[in-house]
Amino acid sequence: MFKSTKKLDETMRSIIIAMRNGFTSIEQLRESTVLSEEDFHEAMQQAIQLGYVTGISYQSAIGGQYYLSTTEPKITYEGLAYVERINGTIGY
Numbered sequence: 001m002f003k004s005t006k007k008l009d010e011t012m013r014s015i016i017i018a019m020r021n022g023f024t025s026i027e028q029l030r031e032s033t034v035l036s037e038e039d040f041h042e043a044m045q046q047a048i049q050l051g052y053v054t055g056i057s058y059q060s061a062i063g064g065q066y067y068l069s070t071t072e073p074k075i076t077y078e079g080l081a082y083v084e085r086i087n088g089t090i091g092y
Contacts, residue, residue, distance in 0.1 A: 011043035013086045026068045052079030
């Protein structure tokens with residue numbers, strides 16, 4: 001669980017930048033961050049819900065568990081604009 005919106009923003013930013021740099025598998029995206037599994041999924045779920053990325057979704061599995069599924073993951077215009085806004089506010 002994130003303790004600040006800043007940390008969540010930074011994590012979503014790193015995921016989107018990793019996608020921009022060609023990482024499209026869940027494993028690659030997960031390895032691009034140094035977070036717990038729970039935090040990675042929370043940030044990814046938020047990025048999906050906010051429309052920053054497409055082609056990634058949560059699917060249900062037996063026993064009520066969920067897993068990420070990818071079908072041509074892409075960054076949306078909103079995702080690119082988000083990274084640009086965040087870069088401007090944290091000085092990158």
